[in-house]
Amino acid sequence: MIEETDTPYYHVVGVGAGPANLSLAALFQSGLSGSGEQLALFDKQPGPSWHNQLLHPGVRMQTSWLKDLVSMVDPTHPLSFANYLVTTGRMYALMNAQFDFMPRKEYVRYLAWAAAQLPNINYGVAVDKISFGEGGFTVYSDGVAKARSEHLVIGIGSAPVVPPALAGLPDDRAFIADELTQRLPSINADLDAPMAVVGGGQTGLEATLTLLNAGFTNIKWFGRRLWFETIDDSPTANDVYRPAHLRALQRMSPVTRRQVIERLNPTGDALTPGAMRGLYQANYDAMLELDRFPIGLYPARDVVSTGIDDDGNVVLRCQTPEKREEYTAKHIVIATGRANVDVPFDDDLRERVETTEDGELAIDSDYSVRWKGMNGNKIFALNRARLNHGLTDANLTLLPVRAAAVLNSMFGREMYHIQDDLCPVNWG
Ligand SMILES: Cc1cc2nc3c(=O)[nH]c(=O)nc-3n(C[C@H](O)[C@H](O)[C@H](O)COP(=O)(O)OP(=O)(O)OC[C@H]3O[C@@H](n4cnc5c(N)ncnc54)[C@H](O)[C@@H]3O)c2cc1C
Structure with a gap:
């Protein structure tokens, strides 16, 4: 009733x-x-x-x-x-x-x-x-x-997530990619200052390109995967995105289904090839003006901890497959994914x-x-x-x-x- x-x-x-x-x-x-x-x-x-x-x-x-x-x-x-x-x-x-x-x-x-x-x-x-x-x-x-x-x-x-290694940094030095547009007027006084984008996904790519388009000349883009992986847009990869495949998934045991879905990740959770080409070409064009690349790509860098140095810059400590590395940036843009x-x-x-x-x-x-x-x-x-x-x-x-x-x-x-x-x- x-x-x-x-x-x-x-x-x-x-x-x-x-x-x-x-x-x-x-x-x-x-x-x-x-x-x-x-x-x-x-x-x-x-x-x-x-x-x-x-x-x-x-x-x-x-x-x-x-x-x-x-x-x-x-x-x-x-x-x-x-x-x-x-x-x-x-x-x-x-x-x-x-x-x-x-x-x-x-x-x-x-x-x-x-x-x-x-x-x-x-x-x-x-x-x-x-x-x-x-x-x-x-x-x-x-x-x-x-x-x-x-x-x-x-x-x-979903909403953006900030992993513990990047949490707690001063708000004027580190912010999520969603805030980049509104932050640009307050961070662009020195366009040659070192900038970093953490997160090798599509949002990280777009933040990196936005910094380049805003005139920044010293940008490091960090990604965890071994290379900046683009979406597999081939016909059979696209066949994963149709009801026939959904039906096949539902026939599997939950354990197998989960494994299959995880291994299918590159068909969707990656960069748009055209956008990656756009960034690469924009970086090349800018190199012709500056005689150096304004964007450095840093794959296979897992940012494991961060800090602030004496000048107030952000220190990024990264683990690569072989060694530890350290970088500093005046500002960092965090693009490390989203959660429900x-x-x-x-x-x-x-x-x-x-x-x-x-x-x-x-x-x-x-x-x-x-x-x-x-x-x-x-x-x-x-x-x-x-x-x-x-x-x-x-x-x-x-x-x-x-x-x-x-x-x-x-x-x-x-x-x-x-x-x-x-x-x-x-x-x-
Ligand atoms: C930048 C970006 C680009 C993407 N591009 C693509 C793409 O090109 N193709 C593709 O297939 N996928 C894309 N995705 C992934 C996916 O399609 C999107 O996340 C999509 O928006 C999911 O739709 P949704 O309606 O489930 O959630 P959302 O679009 O996130 O919508 C959820 C809505 O719920 C509202 N809400 C949340 N909590 C509450 C509450 N408590 N009370 C009232 N309202 C609430 C929010 O305001 C929001 O409007 C993209 C994701 C992102 C982040």
Whole structure:
């Protein structure tokens, strides 16, 4: 029975309005139009955004524009990227620009365009408590119940992590890559000062290039892997990012599945080849001006500890496969990866939710979380089960496929058919 309160009641509430939950909202809207069922999303950002602090000029997507919020499942959906291009008048200009990969700023605009056409997307609401009681879930912000629902979908994404070796440095000398744009005006008085970027992933690459473009001439880029590894974008590597492969993963034992997913990492968790080429060429161009490379690449450097020298510079102590090295920099940019954001379940719900040995939510193949109470009311979690569902769960490649699987499970019928039969790879 649903309690009588003033708090609005929805069939499903999604926490977070990033691409994952927007895809769900888009398919919910078209699949259930006229049914009276409603979905609401709550996001702490003041408006539509997608890693907006990392939108440096010129940054590109890592995935094809066809991998939008809806097209892999429903290409006739009004919120397809193609419809965005046509209805906003940019189809011809964008096509003729011949991008290999879409500018990330364009994707952010597309998300904002789509969000504006979806009902019940609430911005500026940080959900800090989720409870469960008679009639379903209640989400709260600042002590106020914002909504109640039968089902819940967690889509709260990830946040940057700073490893212990880099923690505790003075804030004016060391900061995360997300803060680089806002810090530039206060750090660019001396463009020849030694700068360091720690983290060999895409965010580290983009921070390094941003420093170069801002005029810095002495940048060291440190990565832990043996070389600055680019994504394997070959056809069979891309076959990992399709429903046929997801199905194969679900046939494996949990232990094998985990090992397979870890070994598939180079297909996704690496640098975009075009971006790496761009950095290499920009460094070469700058070398022609300066007679030396402004960017030094330092692979196989594990920063194991840090300190501050007498001049206030940051000291980076690195372990290579053979020896210890030490470097100093006036400022360091930390780009050492991201981790899942904690779900703000209240104590009662937290106790009822099953977790894995890593402390992560236990998530089934339909993206539902195992919990005591799950029979009537379901909790789904998106982007939190990479080691169980594969690399597609941690990126945008199969957003609509994942949203379709969630809706099919939520309504107990095939609302969307997930089709992927023409696959030349036999995954076993
Ligand atoms: C810079 C960058 C570029 C990337 N580029 C690509 C790419 O090109 N292709 C690809 O496949 N993958 C890419 N990824 C990886 C992945 O696609 C993204 O992380 C993607 O944003 C995941 O979508 P999401 O909706 O799960 O999470 P997010 O986009 O992180 O969205 C989560 C949302 O939840 C909100 N939120 C969090 N906590 C709360 C709360 N308590 N209450 C209310 N709201 C909350 C946040 O404000 C945020 O808007 C990229 C990642 C990064 C960091």
